[in-house]
Amino acid sequence: MPELPEVETVRQGLLPAMQGKKLVKLQLNRKNLRFNFDVDLVERLEQKIVIDIERRSKYLLMHFEDENQTSHNSQKETLIGHLGMSGKFTIHTHNEAKMREHLKHxxxxxxxxxGTEVVYNDPRRFGFLLLAEPNDWQNHKLIKDIGPEPLTDDFDANYLAKQSAKKQGNIKNHLLNQKIVAGLGNIYVCEALFRAKLDPTLPASILANINNKPTKACKTLVPIIKNILQEAIEAGGSTLKDYRKADGDLGYIQHRFTTYSREGEPCVTQNCKSKIARIVQSGRSTFYCPSCQKR
Ligand SMILES: [Zn+2]
Structure with a gap:
């Protein structure tokens, strides 16, 4: 499942193909993905200009505006996209689009x-595309309660400590909670806890001291989270550079992980003789090194 860096890579791939261009046709080949399409989706977006594509957490935000905008009645439409489990966008230039037959999904x-065609393909259909109320995407129910973006200054050790004080739930699920921090998923949380040498079963409260200020663990963890995401976004960006538009699948960049899906394989820490273990926390696998991430 794509996490924040993958969605950011998709955004960076889509932006130059779509920004500033008019959407002349929006073709829906079914009535739903995970959710039904808005009944007026086509009507509200066709003939509008794609003015920007942003990302919030794991959501893509495609912003559209009328061609002839007057500032006093400017109505901005926002399409909120999520890639689900298997969703992907592909971009086809005018000539490629003419030759190309549409695929099953x-x-x-x-x-x-x-003439550019941007195609959303999703065999499992857990993804979705939903319109927000005009000029009001920030208050959409999927968006409004999301915590700060981890790569902004709003997410720092003081903030995380405050959110973690007295929280007895485990640190892993705490970091997966989108109200605490946006866009972190299973993969990057496992990696961050490994690099910070934190046992994933520890209570989240270890991130705060008695005055709700950050502990050493919290001060270590926050920059690690930022670095992991930044590295993954940069890896995604360099993949985009060699990406062949016709066949490339935006969003599924293969990263190398030190713990994720490596159960039974040797820990990468120098001189550590342990193997990566897997436990299940709230129905999701956690991969960690029982020696490096000791309590
Ligand atoms: Zn180890």
């Missing part, structure tokens, strides 16, 4: 004024 096709 090509559910949504964005045709832009220069």
């Amino acid at each position: 090509d559910h949504v096709i964005f045709s832009l004024e220069d």
